[in-house]
Amino acid sequence: MKKELHIFFTSLMFYTRIPCPKNIDHHPDYLNKATRYFPLIGWIVGTISFSIFYISSLFLSVEIAVIMAIIASVLTTGAFHEDGFADVCDGFGGGWTKEKILLIMKDSAIGAYGAIGVVLLFLLKYKLLSDSIVLLQTSDTNTIFKVYLLFISAHALSRLAAITIIFTHEYSRNDATSKSKPIAKNYTWKEVLGAFFFGLLPLLALAFFHYKTLLALIPVFIIRYFLARYFQKWIGGYTGDCLGATQQVCEIIYYLSLLFLWKFI
Incomplete structure (x- = not known):
């Protein structure tokens, strides 16, 4: 149990800005195992984001509350995934x-493509999440709980x-300059099973109320497949930035899929 807590806190420290015990560091062995808890980190980020949304919605409009929720998620992760998307x-x-691609992504400065991409990303996330919440609020019962499940399922499934x-896939860089390289070396069935368990459980809970929600898995993993294929074609694998970009894009696709399913199917 103590070792699992260490692995969990390693994952929490790596993917968020949440304070962790002082003995936690980026030890490669724990980082390898920390992948099993990456979707669970989505539960935490989603819970924080939802909490800010709920408190804000008591005094403000849904749209403004959604903006506050997005800000909360960005602050919680330190824009870790958004930065990867921009890169x-x-x-x-x-x-x-x-x-050239790897060199540009390694540069800490943001360029025109990154700036434009992030602006469009946040606009889409704001509008899709707002509309999804409005649809859920038309439900007769368990509205707040369903909105909570929407938040954590989006963060968990996209992760x-x-x-x-x-x-x-294989890690693309040949050097050890990226912090994400240690998590790319080894994994076992525990990492795979843990990731799928924590990644799918919130979605299954939401599907209990809206069974059509399960169909959102299809477009999310189709996009994941083509993103991975695109990365493989151009850089022979993936980097940490590619994972961050995949998380952000799949979160958007999830919201978009739910809107389509709840409105038209």
């Missing part, structure tokens, strides 16, 4: 060889989609 936009938008790339 991927810059790297694949401005690079035409593997070496599951991202982390599965580690299970199916």
Whole structure:
């Protein structure tokens, strides 16, 4: 149990800005195992984001409450995944060889592709999440609980989609300059089982109220497949930035899928 707590806190420290015990560090062995808890981190981020949404919605409109919730999630993770998305936009938008793409993504400065991409990403996330919540609020019962499940299922499932790339593809960089390299070396059935358990459980809970929600798995993992294929084609695998971008894109696709399912099917 003590070792599992250490692994969990390693994952929490790596993926968020939440304070952890002082003895926790980026030890490669624990980082390898921390992948099993990546979707569980989505539960935590989603819970914090939902809490801010709920408190804000008591005094403000749904739209403003959603903005506050997005800000909360960004602050909780330190824009970890959004930064990866911006780097991927810059790297694949401005690079035409593997070496150039990796070099651009390694640059801490954000370029035009990254800036435009992040703006459009947040606009989509704001609108899709707002509309999804409004649809849920038309339900007769358990509205708040359903909104909570919406938040944590989006964060958990999108992180599951991202982390599965580690299970199916190779890390692209040949050097050890990226913090994400240690988690790319080894994994066991425990990491795979843990990731899927924590990644799918909130979705199954939401599907208890809206069974059509399960169909959202299809577009999410279709997009995950094509993103991984795209990364493989251009850089021969993935980087930490690619995982962050996959998480953000799959979160958007999840909201979009739910809106379509709840409105038209």
